[in-house]
Amino acid sequence: MNDVWFRELGFHTNPFSIKPAVFHDHVIGFDKVVDEISYGILNNKVVLVEGDYGQGKSSILKKLLNDFGGKKQVIYYSCNRMDSRLNVKSLLNGRYGFVGQLFDIKPKEMILLLDEAQELNSKDYERLYSYYQEGYIKSIVLVGKGIKKGELVPGFKAHTEEVGMAKMNEDLALQVVKKRIGDLSLLPDMIIRKIYQRSDNNVRLMLKTCEEVCKKSVESGRKRVTEEFLKQFFHDKETPAPKVEIEKPKAPEVKKEEVKVEEKKIAKTVIIDHRKEKKEEKVAEKVQEEKPKDKKEDVKVEEKKPKGHVYRPDEYKSMNKGSAEELLNKQTDEIFGDEQYY
Amino acid sequence: MEWYEELDFDENPLQRETRCVGNEEILKEAYYSIMSGNILVIEGENGSGKTKILKEVIKKFGGYGRIAYVNAKELQKELNIEEILAKKNGILGWLFKKYPKNMILLLDDVEHISSRNLERIKYFFDSNHLRSVIITTKSYEKLHLSESIKQRIRKTIQLHSLSEFEAVQVFRDKLGEHILSDRVIKTAYQLSGKNTQKFLNNCEHVCKAYVANKNLTEDDVRKLLERGTR
16 A cells, blocks of 8 residues: 555655654753753752643653663663553563563662553552652653642642643644654745644644645645645535545646745745755745746746755754654654663 | 245355445555555445454465454454454464564454553554554443543545445355346345445345245335344
């Protein structure tokens, strides 16, 4: 089955996968939060991180795993898997495998990362606190939406540090998408911004919408998403009437030029014709804005070797070791098992 | 002599597996959902072909040991996703809690998922143990999904019952072109309340009558089926 849209664009897997942290080496937009948490961990604190759905809580945790992992010192556990109560003892014993379970050997100075911490109640906190005091656990990071702070043990509170997560702004959201797909000519920056505005500042929702938009546009055989198409898309979405396939004719070339003039406000784009595909080139200088046609001739000569759809400006080169595709092929789960020790 | 032997069939043709008629769009959607790694919910009434779609999915993606199919109705005890996944790697996997990667979970005919299982699905989905999940249910509202799982669901689609024309197609696929007229089949379908499963059951009665009387009319079918339902 090679006729799926992302295969046609040259991606092996779905680039807009909503699973957290496809790229675990870098979390866009939360450098400060990660720094704060890391600081808290190094100072043996209990760090509370709160954020809304789909904002990147789990992604941050996975980034932390990546940072602190390696010395079998970190325990990652998602609290929604526990049966009724958090079993800290078996978590700690698990460090030494089967033997540890048998002889009840516990490691010291562990870092505990707890995802979905809203499931914990006061009993769990009490137990955690006792292990914390005995020095088995060096530091705890609690992540979740609506953690019951009232149930925290008073002893804990002295060591607690709270970190909030701000909503992403448009530029960062744009970066997130760019990092996944590179500089795809199908999705201009303008459109990505539009999509983000319409998804309640929720990154996961944005990715989902991006996927739908890409799928639809590739299936209808267009090379580029226009604003009209997006409008039509959202219109269809809000009124899920009996499904009628709207086969819009491809917008003529002249029309696209017009649309682009509007887009200039944010990203200066110049179309170049390369193997009958429209390539997009970001031009940094604002001066060129007036005469895009002249520029067109210039770039045509310079640009001769872009391969495939992925065009990478220098900024992305430094971020990734390989292309977006390679990174996507690297499965996250090669590194994350269930409760693993880093 | 069985009725189908009279019609030159060796086995009961109504139980024969045939292609999926009428829901090609939804089938495509299901394939896509698995390819791209998403959660899909299929909503449909009894006998509208929910299980059929999952069967088609198994046909397409099966054979690599990647599919876990669970029929919630046939389960004796409560559903436990964790156990299902762990047992995939045999008894050793279950003992050492080794979970397989990239599984496709098909949950058939779910009426109610406990919040614990939902959270488990969420966790396994996020950690890529589950590549894709397809849930079929009678009513999406009654599942009472939590907000965080709702956001992960890519789409919910509704299955519609077949049109009369499609019902005839289903019948022709199974029994061939020469048995019964289209109008008779359509009447039978109408009388089964547009329920495909019921329709196939009724077809058996109709076929038996057909063996006895080759010139079966619509009125005969009507009489026959109305008597049968009473």
